[in-house]
Amino acid sequence: MRRVVVTGLGMVSPLANGVNDTWSRLIEGQSGAGQITLFDASEYPCKIACEVPLGDGSNGSFNPDDWMAPKDQRRVDNFILFGMAAGIQAARDAGWEDPGEEECLRTGVMIGAGIGGLKWIADSAVLLHERGHRRISPHFIAGSIINLVSGNVSIKYGYKGPNHAPVTACSTGAHAIGDAARLIALDDADVMLAGGAEASICGIGMAGFSQAKALSTRYNDTPEAASRPWDKGHDGFVMGEGAGVVVLEELEHAKKRGAKIYAEVTGYGMSGDGYHVTAPAPDGNGGFRSMQAALKRAGIDASDLDYINAHGTSTPVGDPIEFGAVKRLLGSAADKVAMSSTKSSIGHLLGAAGAVEAIFCIKSIETGVIPPTLNLHERAEGCEGIDLVPLVAQERKVQAALSNSFGFGGTNASLVVREYNGD
Amino acid sequence: MSDIADKVKKIVVEHLGVDEDKVTENASFIDDLGADSLDTVELVMAFEEEFGIEIPDDAAEKIQTVKDAIDFISANS
Numbered sequence: 001m002r003r004v005v006v007t008g009l010g011m012v013s014p015l016a017n018g019v020n021d022t023w024s025r026l027i028e029g030q031s032g033a034g035q036i037t038l039f040d041a042s043e044y045p046c047k048i049a050c051e052v053p054l055g056d057g058s059n060g061s062f063n064p065d066d067w068m069a070p071k072d073q074r075r076v077d078n079f080i081l082f083g084m085a086a087g088i089q090a091a092r093d094a095g096w097e098d099p100g101e102e103e104c105l106r107t108g109v110m111i112g113a114g115i116g117g118l119k120w121i122a123d124s125a126v127l128l129h130e131r132g133h134r135r136i137s138p139h140f141i142a143g144s145i146i147n148l149v150s151g152n153v154s155i156k157y158g159y160k161g162p163n164h165a166p167v168t169a170c171s172t173g174a175h176a177i178g179d180a181a182r183l184i185a186l187d188d189a190d191v192m193l194a195g196g197a198e199a200s201i202c203g204i205g206m207a208g209f210s211q212a213k214a215l216s217t218r219y220n221d222t223p224e225a226a227s228r229p230w231d232k233g234h235d236g237f238v239m240g241e242g243a244g245v246v247v248l249e250e251l252e253h254a255k256k257r258g259a260k261i262y263a264e265v266t267g268y269g270m271s272g273d274g275y276h277v278t279a280p281a282p283d284g285n286g287g288f289r290s291m292q293a294a295l296k297r298a299g300i301d302a303s304d305l306d307y308i309n310a311h312g313t314s315t316p317v318g319d320p321i322e323f324g325a326v327k328r329l330l331g332s333a334a335d336k337v338a339m340s341s342t343k344s345s346i347g348h349l350l351g352a353a354g355a356v357e358a359i360f361c362i363k364s365i366e367t368g369v370i371p372p373t374l375n376l377h378e379r380a381e382g383c384e385g386i387d388l389v390p391l392v393a394q395e396r397k398v399q400a401a402l403s404n405s406f407g408f409g410g411t412n413a414s415l416v417v418r419e420y421n422g423d
Numbered sequence: 424m425s426d427i428a429d430k431v432k433k434i435v436v437e438h439l440g441v442d443e444d445k446v447t448e449n450a451s452f453i454d455d456l457g458a459d460s461l462d463t464v465e466l467v468m469a470f471e472e473e474f475g476i477e478i479p480d481d482a483a484e485k486i487q488t489v490k491d492a493i494d495f496i497s498a499n500s
Contacts, residue, residue: 138460138461138462138468186473
């Protein structure tokens with residue numbers, strides 16, 4: 001099989017627009033959480049979220065006009081806007097904005113989402129009810145369906161290779177990167193833009209997750225303290241939004257054009273829990289097998305890992321189950337591997353989470369810094385025996401990192417990225 | 424008449440993101456102003472909202488230029 005490397009990164013996160021601003025704030029221990037401003041959440045049980053910081057584009061703020069013309073912004077839900085911004089950043093970073101017609105035929109896009117244009121769907125339903133079918137925008141369907149991030153990125157650049165979009169809840173971003181890497185490995189494409197996007201901080205999104213009892217409700221007055229994976233006080237996840245996109249490229253293709261190689265995607269594992277729609281199987285076997293499969297594909301042992309970016313959503317049910325599965329996987333290597341949950345800082349980006357977190361793994365390899373788990377003061381029961389990088393980032397050489405993503409429906413995905421040594 | 428024309432041109436500028444001086448009365452939405460089929464549906468919806476009228480589909484299909492829109496609205500509002 002052909003080898004696949006990462007040659008471009010792009011991101012819109014609740015900490016900042018852009019990979020570098022997000023990363024510097026992440027390792028400083030900043031939180032992206034705050035009171036919800038996108039709609040009136042005063043009557044909701046969860047009034048907090050990690051919103052993308054809007055602004056004029058300076059100081060890490062996200063300016064929609066920098067990424068799509070105002071008339072085009074009105075035609076898409078925000079998840080597409082975020083996905084486009086991350087996709088453009090990644091293409092620029094890789095120097096792949098205008099590769100020529102032949103290369104475009106071998107360049108594909110696989111950017112998914114967990115839910116897609118939820119807000120626009122909800123708003124249109126209200127409009128339909130109140131004013132009838134003639135008031136629904138002709139752009140509504142193409143502006144809310146999930147594969148239109150991939151569609152819009154491909155249209156912008158003329159990429160004519162595989163055009164695809166996974167939808168696997170909170171595993172979407174990881175599945176997109178893993179599946180896109182396989183398309184390159186199997187010679188269906190030479191370059192793939194892959195990742196996830198999400199923008200579900202809206203009334204119906206917050207109401208739905210609240211009713212599923214998935215969100216934090218105890219920290220409405222202290223939003224920055226709400227996402228606390230593995231801490232005794234964890235009580236649910238904090239919703240985030242944004243997008244992450246990587247440029248994946250066949251190794252020899254990247255070398256030939258002298259591209260900057262961030263890391264190599266060596267492992268990808270998947271599994272299903274076969275257990276429950278929202279709750280993970282109590283024995284953690286799904287996550288365990290997903291990680292195990294990724295390590296097998298990467299051809300490394302668990303003891304070769306330096307860093308694990310956990311799914312770690314800050315739920316009392318999920319946190320100890322994943323922890324137990326990782327501990328079982330690591331065995332006697334548990335004391336030499338660091339694991340953190342960056343959801344403590346940026347919240348849960350749902351379909352974008354796996355992509356954003358894979359980028360954090362890549363940045364940890366590039367910079368030798370492991371981002372912290374914020375708000376971890378006192379460990380919850382059953383979460384002892386692994387360094388969880390509490391509160392403060394750690395300087396540490398990272399040669400191999402694993403990222404976990406688990407989604408509703410019992411869908412699990414794990415990625416292994418490794419330092420590229422020029423071999 | 425000129426009030427209707429001004430409003431129509433303003434809507435076209437806003438929805439299609441084009442320069443005001445390009446929106447002449449003879450300009451075709453699709454051929455001159457870069458609209459696609461979805462944009463023309465959206466434009467008709469915007470005219471309906473602005474002028475409080477209903478533009479049936481068969482009439483909407485015939486509205487291809489700025490002048491077509493102004494004429495239809497003038498005759499029906």
